[in-house]
Amino acid sequence: MSVTGHALRWHGAGDLRIDRVELPLPAAGQVLLRCAYCGACGSDLHEIHDGPHAIPTVAPHTLSGATAPIVLGHEFSGTVVAVGADVDGIDVGDAVAIEPNYRCGECAACREGRYHTCRHFGFAGLMGNGGMAEYATVPAYMVHVLPAGFDLAQAAVLEPAAVALHAVRRSEIRAGATAAVIGLGPVGLLVCALLQQRGVDRIVGVDPVPERRALASRLGVPTVIDPQAVRDVAAAVRGATGDGVELAFEVVGTQSTFDAALGSVRSGGTVVLLGLTDELRFDAFDFVNNELTVVASVGYNDCHRELIDLVHRGVLDLTPFTADVVELAEAPAVLTAMAAGGTRGVKTLVQCGGESR
The missing domain is CATH 3.90.180.10 (Medium-chain alcohol dehydrogenases, catalytic domain)
Known part of the structure; x- marks a missing residue:
């Protein structure tokens, strides 16, 4: 049959x-x-x-x-x-x-x-x-x-949401922290939603596409930046947060967005790298002196049951x-x-x- x-x-x-x-x-x-x-x-x-x-x-x-x-x-x-x-x-x-x-x-x-x-x-x-x-x-x-x-x-x-949840878990972010999300495609927007669900209310989103920025605002992201409207994305993020963010999620996979993520975090901060590309470069002197951390995040494991529960309870829309x-x-x-x-x-x-x- x-x-x-x-x-x-x-x-x-x-x-x-x-x-x-x-x-x-x-x-x-x-x-x-x-x-x-x-x-x-x-x-x-x-x-x-x-x-x-x-x-x-x-x-x-x-x-x-x-x-x-x-x-x-x-x-x-x-x-x-x-x-x-x-x-x-x-x-x-x-x-x-x-x-x-x-x-x-x-x-x-x-x-x-x-x-x-x-x-x-x-x-x-x-x-x-x-x-x-x-x-x-x-x-x-x-x-x-x-x-x-x-x-x-x-x-x-749920599948792209699992990519986002795995990255948020990898970040070990805590309620009340500050975060930037560089790239507001589906995964970046879902990262924003899950950060809010975990009590992170100081989020800066960055994306050149107006529709994505508009949706980020509707989802409650308080600060949204058009990278084409500012001279320096990292400086704009720092200006919006005072001293930079504790965590930056890079969700694009280009040298310029990686640079923006590194420049957005304060001393001792962490960049969570989701974007895929062949090669990235960084200033090792600055990286070491500021004790920065880069955490890689790929795919997901054991995320679907948590997400199903969050959606079913109305916590995640x-x-x-x-x-x-x-x-x-x-x-x-x-x-x-x-x-x-x-x-x-x-x-x-x-x-x-x-x-x-």
Whole structure:
């Protein structure tokens, strides 16, 4: 037996297709779901624009066994339609969010609980088939059952929220601290929301995009700076806080934003580096004399249950990230335009067919 549905598949750079895909019923340890929503991530757009970067095209990924064409999308939610053998705690009909990282469970990182840095790490939706589809099959360890009535559109935002939560945890920030967030894309905005949830009310956000700055203000960020309107971003942050911030989150991945983050923190401060780039340089003399710290943050582990609880209790509202929704059939054209530099809302969700709003 099997199910058949439509899926958005990456066949090559600039080559997205809605294909009809047949999925067998789940094997042992697997779960089949009808997808509801799937967020479009910058990593998806990089693959569409000039990939492959992470998508396996020659040798199958070690854990997924997949090669291109790949179903894109790693920020997804849905409803369980079938459960394989040896799966406990997940039932047909359950609403679920997917934590899409593959892990082997055997390498040193996995044994230490740091499965997000697994030696064979990969994402469903990049290194294996993901959630921009009517149906998806995933390992049961990726599945988080949601409370009754949980909004599946918000559930699709839990994945970038987990990136933000992991960074906030890595920062060890305390209530009453001061923080700057350099880059107010979805993850940066979610960092702001989670900092506020932890009692940090002195936050400075920095971004050149007016819509992002406006949303940051609506989310309660008290000071928002347009880097194109000031001569020196670090000086502007210091001017807004008196003596610089205790923590700066760099969420872009460029030399200029890294410089701004380092220049924004006070003596003894910490920069949390989320942005990805090939190389960064810094003034070691200044770095040492001010006893600065740089903490790297990648991905997440064990974040989804906390986030689900925060959203369910109404402490964290992800609805501002669910306004821009496109149908699955529209997604190839929309995502191709976005990959070429077109702009839309802060977060674009693909409605896959498993739920209508």
